[in-house]
Amino acid sequence: MSSRYKDKDTGTTVATLNAKWISWIHTATAYAAFLSALTVGIYLHYHKIVKNEFYGYPQEWFPSVSATIGDRYPERSFFMVFIALTSGPRFALVTLWYLLTVKPGKVLPKFIAGVGIFRTLTCGGWTYVTSTDDHDWHDIFMISYLVATIPWTFGCIALSPPNPKAIKYRKYLATAFFGAIPPMIYFFIQHKIHRVAGAYTTYSFFEWSLILFDVAFDAVTALDFDTFEIVVRDVKGLSKGYVQRLPK
Template identity: 30%
Template sequence: MAKVGDRVLFRTITVLTVMLPLFGFIVCVAWSLIFDFKSSTATHCGVHNYLPSVSAAIGDYLPQRYIWRFVIALHTIPRIQIAFVYYAYFMSILAKWHENSVLLNCILNLVEILSLFGLTFISSTDNYTIHKFFFITFLLTSTFYMALSICLLGHRITAPNALEVKSGRYKKRLFVTTLLAVFGAVYFFARHNNYCEPMMYTWFALCEYLVILCNMAFHMTAYWDFPHREWSLRPSPDVRQQFRV
C-alpha cells in the first residue's frame, strides 16, 4: 500500500503543467508586441505585419527567450511523467491487443515533448536547420498523437463517464481545429513568400498561435479524464495499478 504522501491528485499536475507554457507564451507575445514590435514583426518583404511569428516571439529577443526556456524546462519533466500516466490510463480502458498502439501513442507523446524542448533551446537564429527539424517533428508527432488518442478512445472496453465523454468531444474539436490551423499556416506562409502580400504573415502567425493553443488545450482535457483519480509516485510493476479512483 502506498502512503498518502506518495499520491497526488492528477488534476493538479495537469493544470500546473499546462499553465506554465500558456503563461510563458502570452508573456512572450505581449512583450514582443509592446517592446519589440517593429523588429519582431519585420519580414523580408517589407510589407505591413502586425504579429510576430512564434519563433520570433519566443526565441529571437530577450527576455522572451529566457522566459520561454524557463517555463518549457520547468514543465518538461511533469509532461514526461504525464505521458506515462496516460499510457497506464489507456492500458486500463483498452483490450490487451491494443498494447502496441498504446505504446506507439506514448512514444509519439514523448517525441513531441522532446521536440518542443529541442526547438526551444535551439532557436532559428542559432541553427535554422536543426530548429526546423525539431519544429516539423513536433508538429507531426503532436498531430498524430491527437489522432491516435481519439482513435484509441473509440475502442475502449469500459463505459466512459460524463466527464470523459466531454473530454473526448473536445479532443475531437481541438484536433479538427489544429488541422485547419496547420493548413491555414501553410497556405498563408506560401502566399507571403510567393507574393509578399500585406497581412499574409499576420494570418500565418495567428494560425501558429492557434496550433499552439489547441495543443495546450488538448493536453488540458486530462482535467476531465482524471477528475478524482490519484497518481502514485511509486513505480508499479503493473501500470494498471498506477491509478486509484
C-alpha cells in the first residue's frame, strides 16, 4: 500500500477510484433489482404473476415487469431495495456524464443532464408507486420516463466522446430499444383489445427487453469514464491512514 501523498495546496489524498466503477455498480444494482424480483416471483408466486385479467397459465406463462416488481411480497421488496441502491450511482453517472461532455457556451450537455435527473426521479415514481397502489400515477411516471428516454438516448449519442467502440454500442442498443417498442405495443393491443391468448406473454418479453437494453445503454459509459479518476482529499489533515487505491 502506498504511503500518503501530501500536497500543501490540495490536502491529503485518502482514496482514489476509477470512475468506470460507477457505471458498473449502477449496472449491477439495476439488473439485480429486476432479476432478483423475477427469480423470487417465479419461485414463490409463478401462477399468480403470470395471470392477467383474461388468461392464466398455461395460455400465459411469463410475467410482465409490473406484475413482477409491484404485485407481491417479497419480490416487490427485493426490487425496491436494489433500485434504491441504484439511485446513488445513477445520480453520480449523470453528473460524470455532464462533466465529461460540458463545453463553454454549449446548452445540450446541460439539457441532457437535466433530462438525466428527471429520468431518475420518474424512475423512482413508477418504482415506488406501483400499478397496484395507484394505476394512474404509475402510468404517468412510467410514460414520463419513456418519453424522457428519447432525448437522453439521442443526446448521449450526440455528445459521445470520440470513442468508436462506445458510439457503436450506443447506436446498437438505441436501435434495439426503440425497435422493440412497436411490437410491444402491437402485442399489448392484441391482449387488451382483441384478447388473444398468449399475447401478453409475448408483450412481456418485449417489455423485459426494454429494461435490459435501457440499462445496457447506460453501462456503455464505463468505456468513457475510464478517463476519469475520483479522488477524495482530506483538506484539513484529519485522516491518519494511507492512500486507498481502489480497483482500476
